[in-house]
Amino acid sequence: xxxxxxxxxxxxxxxxxxxxxxxxxxxxxxxxxxxxxxxxxxxxxxxxxxxxxxxxxxxxxxxxxxxxxxxxxxxxxxxxxxxxxxxxxxxxxxxxxxxxxxxxxxxxxxxxxxxxxxxxxxxxxxxxxxxxxxxxx
Amino acid sequence: xxxxxxxxxxxxxxxxxxxxxxxxxxxxxxxxxxxxxxxxxxxxxxxxxxxxxxxxxxxxxxxxxxxxxxxxxxxxxxxxxxxxxxxxxxxxxxxxxxxxxxxxxxxxxxxxxxxxxxxxxxxxxxxxxxxxxxxxxxxxxxxxxxxxxxxxxxxxxxxxxxxxxxxxxxxxxxxxxxxxxxxxxxxxxxxxxxxxxxxxxxxxxxxxxxxxxxxxxxxxxxxxxxxxxxxxxxxxxxxxxxxxxxxxxxxxxxxxxxxxxxxxxxxxxxxxxxxxxxxxxxxxxxxxxxxxxxxxxxxxxxxxxxxxxxxxxxxxxxxxxxxxxxxxxxxxxxxxxxxxxxxxxxxxxxxxxxxxxxxxxxxxxxxxxxxxxxxxxxxxxxxxxxxxxxxxxxxxxxxxxxxxxxxxxxxxxxxxxxxxxxxxxxxxxxxx
Numbered sequence: 001x002x003x004x005x006x007x008x009x010x011x012x013x014x015x016x017x018x019x020x021x022x023x024x025x026x027x028x029x030x031x032x033x034x035x036x037x038x039x040x041x042x043x044x045x046x047x048x049x050x051x052x053x054x055x056x057x058x059x060x061x062x063x064x065x066x067x068x069x070x071x072x073x074x075x076x077x078x079x080x081x082x083x084x085x086x087x088x089x090x091x092x093x094x095x096x097x098x099x100x101x102x103x104x105x106x107x108x109x110x111x112x113x114x115x116x117x118x119x120x121x122x123x124x125x126x127x128x129x130x131x132x133x134x135x136x137x
Numbered sequence: 138x139x140x141x142x143x144x145x146x147x148x149x150x151x152x153x154x155x156x157x158x159x160x161x162x163x164x165x166x167x168x169x170x171x172x173x174x175x176x177x178x179x180x181x182x183x184x185x186x187x188x189x190x191x192x193x194x195x196x197x198x199x200x201x202x203x204x205x206x207x208x209x210x211x212x213x214x215x216x217x218x219x220x221x222x223x224x225x226x227x228x229x230x231x232x233x234x235x236x237x238x239x240x241x242x243x244x245x246x247x248x249x250x251x252x253x254x255x256x257x258x259x260x261x262x263x264x265x266x267x268x269x270x271x272x273x274x275x276x277x278x279x280x281x282x283x284x285x286x287x288x289x290x291x292x293x294x295x296x297x298x299x300x301x302x303x304x305x306x307x308x309x310x311x312x313x314x315x316x317x318x319x320x321x322x323x324x325x326x327x328x329x330x331x332x333x334x335x336x337x338x339x340x341x342x343x344x345x346x347x348x349x350x351x352x353x354x355x356x357x358x359x360x361x362x363x364x365x366x367x368x369x370x371x372x373x374x375x376x377x378x379x380x381x382x383x384x385x386x387x388x389x390x391x392x393x394x395x396x397x398x399x400x401x402x403x404x405x406x407x408x409x410x411x412x413x414x415x416x417x418x419x420x421x422x423x424x425x426x427x428x429x430x431x432x433x434x435x436x437x438x439x440x441x442x443x444x445x446x447x448x449x450x451x452x453x454x455x456x457x458x459x460x461x462x463x464x465x466x467x468x469x470x471x472x473x474x475x476x477x478x479x480x481x482x483x484x485x486x487x488x489x490x491x492x493x494x495x496x497x498x499x500x501x502x503x504x505x506x507x508x509x510x511x512x513x514x515x516x517x518x519x520x521x522x523x524x525x526x527x528x529x530x531x532x533x534x535x536x537x538x539x540x541x542x543x544x545x546x547x548x549x550x551x552x553x554x555x556x557x558x559x560x561x562x563x564x565x566x567x568x569x
Contacts, residue, residue: 002167009160010450014475016156017482020149020208021489027142028201028489028496124502 045097047090050126051133054079059137065091067102068129082106082130090121097121097136106130146204147188151181154211157451161219164452172218179229180211183236187557190240194247195564201493202559205486206541212483213542216470217463219452224463224544231546235553242557251565255321255505265314266357268307273364290536291365308370309538309551312377312516313558319378320508323385327504354378355398362406368416369523369535375399376519381512385504420533433460437469437528441480448476463544465536468528483542484525491518497563510562513555 044063049055055078060066066075071085078087084104091098100118101108108115109128121127127134155177159169184207191198210232218225246254254261272284272291285293285304296303355375362371379395406413415430423431423438436459443454456462456470463470472480494514501507520537527534538548 006160006164006450006453009163010475011447013153013156013160013451014447014478014482016153017208017212017479020146020153021205021482021485023142023149024146024201024204024208024489025485028493 045092046137047097047127047134048137049132050135051131052080053131055132062090062092062097065089069102069104078129078132080130080132083132087129088127099127104129143188143200143204144185147184147207148181150184150204150207150211151177153208154180154214157211157215158218160450161215161452164450172222175229176211176214176218179232180207180214183232184210186233186236187239187243187553187560190243191560191564194240194243195560197567198560198564199493199497199567202490202497202556202563205489205493206556208486209483209490210541212471212475212479212486213467213539213544215451216456216467216474216542217544219474220457220463220470221544227546228544228549231549234546235549238550239553239557242554243561246558246561247564251506251509251561254317254509255324258318258321261314261318265311265318268311268314269361269365269370271307290367292367292370306545306547308367309547310554312370312373313513313551313554315374316377316381316512316516317509317558319381320505320512323381323508324505327385352398355402359402359406362402362410366410366412367536368413368533369537372399372523372535373516373519373537375402377512377516380515381508384511385508416533416535420527420530423530433466434528434530434534436460437466437472438530440469441472441477444473444476444479446476447478448472448474450474464538465524465534465543466528467539467543468525487518487521491521494518494559497559497566501562501566502569503566506562506566510559513559513562517552517555 044061046059046061048059049057052058060076067086067089068074068076068078069085069087070078070080070083074086084102084106086102087104088102088108089100091100097120098118099108099110099115099121101115106129110119110121111126112128121136123136125136127136155173158176159173162169162172184203188203191203214225214228214232217228271282271294274280274282274284274294276283276285276295281297283295283297284291285295287293292306292308293304294307296305358371358375361367361374375395375398379391382391382395383389407417415426419426419430419434423434425431427435440454440456440459443449448454451474454470454473456473459466459469459473468480468483471483475482491514494510494517498507498510498514501510517540520540523532523535524537524539524543526532527537538545540552541549
């Protein structure tokens with residue numbers, strides 16, 4: 001029955017095409033960040049030091065909550081004479097990243113604007129402390 | 138993980154194309170011949186080649202753009218092979234040439250950087266206009282380049298290379314140049330274009346002076362419509378411009394202005410041109426205009442209707458009854474032989490490729506890169522919409538190639554370069 005065989009092959013072909021489209025769609029959905037929140041909660045958000053006198057290229061990952069400052073006891077030590085001992089807190093909650101200035105002397109700037117209240121950070125935002133600029137990755 | 142999936146997906150796409158060709162073979166002669174292996178090799182070599190080039194020259198590029206496009210190209214190739222094996226042989230070469238040019242584009246950008254595209258802005262615009270005007274050259278002139286009139290539109294040039302003749306649609310490359318020009322122009326002009334506007338009641342309109350370029354491009358696209366009788370390129374040019382202007386400024390006034398200009402231009406050209414009227418009546422009532430322009434649309438509908446849910450099977454339908462079934466109407470031919478299921482799969486692949494392109498634009502931080510990625514994806518999406526919409530009677534039919542699917546060398550080459558540019562943008566944005 002060649003007719004039956006051809007019908008069968010045609011349906012197999014269409015099935016394979018759909019399997020394929022499904023595979024591509026799955027990998028694209030992660031690219032578009034549709035699964036992004038889950039990943040952010042599991043893996044944390046990476047913050048990189050993009051401009052600094054001595055720390056360029058350093059980076060750290062915020063999974064829960066981190067205090068950043070010039071003190072040795074801060075979770076991330078900031079080698080910058082203009083930074084306060086405990087300068088700011090970064091907290092990750094439900095895939096969001098929030099920056100909170102801890103009453104620093106010289107202030108915290110997000111994209112060039114000084115912040116005094118907790119602010120949500122997005123991917124690509126620049127956080128400046130003294131002469132150091134960090135970027136949310 | 139997804140990055141390593143890409144080669145597997147590309148091999149899979151090539152295998153699907155080969156499987157489809159074997160079904161065509163089987164339906165025609167009961168056996169399978171060398172075409173199956175050739176198809177597998179061609180699709181794998183073309184897209185695998187771009188993949189390897191991207192690994193080398195743009196390693197951070199998104200891995201999701203090539204696989205859906207490889208599936209689309211494979212699907213189109215099956216249908217071209219089924220309808221016209223001779224043309225399929227040519228298409229094979231065009232796939233390889235397109236992939237080679239994509240490699241060249243990737244290598245050039247990796248050496249010079251995307252920003253170098255901004256340096257020659259005015260040259261690009263002049264080149265784009267020049268390319269668009271090339272088909273207007275006399276068809277019996279003494280020059281080695283002659284314009285050709287095909288199906289009532291003047292889009293083709295014939296280049297005499299003394300040893301061989303090459304037919305080419307320069308508009309396909311002009312589109313890309315135009316998008317690159319617009320991206321750099323708007324990236325520089327953005328502050329001037331926003332902010333200055335006038336309020337009329339609740340409507341905010343841009344300052345009249347700022348509308349100058351809008352009007353200029355509108356006149357230019359009408360000029361194309363008049364001189365080349367090409368509805369598709371004219372609409373494409375203007376819509377891309379309006380969309381990029383809107384994305385660059387975020388001002389809805391440009392959309393309102395653009396919409397009004399399209400309405401005015403549409404009504405005026407409908408009254409002035411016979412061929413626009415025929416297209417519109419073929420769109421509204423293809424069976425009423427069956428003897429005239431409606432014939433093609435109606436045959437397409439018959440074909441897709443016959444195809445029903447899962448199609449007649451490759452090689453078993455009669456898509457050859459549809460005029461231009463391997464170029465403008467390849468979607469209807471797919472609908473006949475692979476059915477509704479096949480067309481939805483094709484649409485899905487287009488949607489995935491377009492979503493990836495817009496994703497690249499969304500993630501870009503550099504204004505020029507963002508506008509470039511958006512413009513390129515928009516051109517790709519709009520062409521897909523206009524021609525599939527034309528076949529499905531959503532919009533009047535415009536003679537535009539379905540990207541990566543229709544038979545045609547110029548379109549394939551242009552679209553391969555478009556994809557290479559998108560890959561380059563995503564690489565540069567991911568690695569900065």
